[in-house]
C-alpha cells in the first residue's frame with residue numbers, strides 16, 4: 001500500500017521538473033532581452049547612481065542633504081500616503097470586481113475584462129484631462145451633486161482628484177493578479193466549509209479570502225510601487241501643495257539643473273520600493289500564519 | 296437519523312435533473328445511490344446536503360422538514376470526490392474546522408480531532424498540509440473532518456472515484472468499518488456497481504433523474520425490477536419476449552421458448568424480459584448429457600477469456616445474439632472458439648421482468664453488459 005500511496009500524484013503539486021543538462025544553448029535566447037535591459041535600464045541607472053554621488057561634488061552629500069530636508073521628507077511622506085490610498089482604493093474596488101469575474105458567465109467575464117482594460121487602451125493624457133473636465137468645480141459630477149442637493153465638493157487640485165485619477169490607471173494592475181489567483185481557487189471549498197457548519201460569510205473570510213491573498217499581495221504591491229512614480233496625473237489633477245516625488249524631481253532637474261540631487265531622490269524612492277517588495281515577499285512566505293484557522 | 300425524500304424534483308432551466316424522487320432511509324442505514332453519470336445522484340445528494348434547493352418536494356431529517364434550512368445549519372457531514380480540503384490549513388486545522396464553527400473549547404477540540412484522526416488511522420500527520428499527502432490520505436482527512444462533530448448523517452459523493460483500485464478497496468473496507476463503528480446514517484454515491492454491492496445495506500439505482508429500484512444488493516442482483524437494473528448491476532443475459540399463456544415460459548421474438556419461474560397466467564401476453572446471470576449458466580460440449588430439467592440453447596463459442604477468478608465464455612446463439620457465461624476458472628474449460636456447444640441453465644435461476652406495455656415496445660435485445668451505461 002505504501003507503494004501505491006507514493007506512486008499517486010499529489011493534486012496541486014507541480015509536475016516534476018525535467019532538469020536538462022543542455023540548458024546552456026537555451027539561455028542564448030535570453031541574450032537580446034538582456035542586452036536591451038543592460039543598455040536601456042542598467043546603464044542609465046548606473047549613470048544616475050554615479051551622478052547622485054558625484055554631482056556637484058563627490059560624496060554622499062546629496063543623500064544627507066535630502067534626508068535632512070523637510071520639504072523632501074514631506075513630499076516623500078505624501079508620496080507614500082497617496083500611493084497607499086490609491087492602493088487601498090484599488091483593493092476596495094478591485095477585489096469585488098475580480099471576484100465577480102470568477103462567478104459570471106464567460107461572456108460577461110470578457111465584458112468585465114474589457115471594461116477594466118479600457119484604461120490601457122486610451123492615452124494617459126486624454127484620460128487625465130477628461131477627469132479634469134468631469135471633476136472640476138462646475139463639471140458634470142459637481143453639477144449632478146448640486147442638483148441632488150448634496151452640494152459642490154472639491155474633487156480636483158487636491159489628493160482626492162489625484163487618487164481618483166491614479167486609481168483608475170492602476171485598477172487593471174490590481175484586478176488582474178487578484179483575478180488570476182481567484183480563478184484558481186476551488187469554489188467547492190466554500191461548500192465544504194458550509195457543510196462543516198460555517199456561515200457563508202465566515203466561509204468566505206476564513207477559506208476564500210486567505211487563499212486569494214497571494215493575488216492581493218501581488219496586485220497591491222505592484223499598485224503601490226508603480227503609484228510611487230506617478231507624474232502626469234498628480235501634475236494635472238493635484239496642486240503644487242500636494243506634489244509627489246516625481247514632480248519634485250522634475251523641478252530639481254529641469255528647472256534647477258540639480259542632476260545629482262534629483263538622482264539621489266530617485267534612488268531613495270527605488271530603495272524604498274525594493275524594501276516594500278521584499279517585505280511583501282517575506283510576508284507571503286509566512287502566509288499560512290496570516291491564514292487563520294485552528295490554532 | 297432517518298432521512299426521507301418526498302416527491303423531490305430539481306429542474307435546471309426547464310431541464311429535469313431529478314424527477315419526483317421518493318425515498319426513505321432508515322437511521323443507521325448505509326444507502327448507496329448507484330447510476331450512470333448524469334443520472335441525478337449528485338443533485339439528489341446536494342439537495343440533502345443543502346447546496347441545492349429542490350424545485351419541488353420535501354426532505355425530512357429525523358422527522359423535521361429541512362428543505363429550507365441552510366446548509367450550515369443542517370449538521371450533515373459531507374465528503375467530496377475531490378477531497379475539498381482547505382489547502383492553507385494543516386491536517387489538524389482542517390479536522391478542527393467544524394469544531395471551531397461550533398465553538399467547541401480548545402481542549403475538547405484537541406481530543407476530538409485526535410480521536411477522529413485515530414478513526415481514519417492518520418495519527419502523526421497532524422502538522423502536514425493537504426498538498427503533502429497522497430490522495431488516499433487526503434480522503435481520510437476529509438472523512439475525519441466530516442465525522443469529527445459526530446453528524447447524524449454522512450453524505451459521500453464518489454469519495455473514492457479519484458483513487459486507484461487497490462487503494463479504493465482498502466478504503467472501502469475502512470468506510471464499512473467506520474459505518475459499523477459509528478452506526479450513523481451513510482448516503483453514498485457511486486457509479487461503481489461492485490462498490491455499491493460491497494458497501495451498502497440498500498442501493499437506489501438511478502436512471503435519468505429517477506430511481507429505478509431500491510433494494511438490497513441481493514434484491515437487485517436476483518430480482519431486478521427493470522432491464523436497466525439487470526444490465527447495470529452485474530453482467531446479465533437479457534432475452535425479450537412475451538409471457539406465454541401458461542405463465543411458465545416466455546416466447547422470444549425469434550420464436551424460441553424459454554421456461555421461467557412461474558409468473559401466474561394472469562400476466563399472459565405481457566411483454567417479458569428473461570434475465571440470466573452469466574455464472575448461473577454452464578457451457579456443455581455439444582451433445583454432452585445434462586439434467587433433463589435444463590434449459591438449453593445451442594451455439595458456437597465466440598471467445599474464451601481467462602479472468603483469474605472466472606472464465607468468461609461468449610457463445611453465439613444466432614448471428615445477432617451472444618450469451619455470456621462465467622465458469623469457475625479452477626477447472627479447464629475444455630472449449631475453444633469455434634466449438635459447437637450448448638449453454639444450459641435451470642429455469643428457476645432466471646428472473647422475469649414484466650413490462651407494463653404489451654409485447655413489442657422494448658429495445659434491441661442486449662446480451663452483453665452495456666458498456667455505454669457505466
Ligand SMILES: Nc1ncnc2c1ncn2[C@@H]1O[C@H](COP(=O)(O)OP(=O)(O)O)[C@@H](O)[C@H]1O
Nearest residue numbers: 307311312330331332333334335336337338339
Ligand atoms: N448546476 C447545474 N446546471 C444545469 N444542469 C445541471 C446542473 N447540475 C446538474 N445538472 C444536470 O443534471 C443532471 C444530473 O446531474 P448529476 O446530479 O450531477 O448526475 P450524477 O451525479 O448522477 O452524475 C445532468 O444532466 C446534469 O447535466
Ligand SMILES: [Mg+2]
Nearest residue numbers: 333336337338
Ligand atoms: Mg455526480
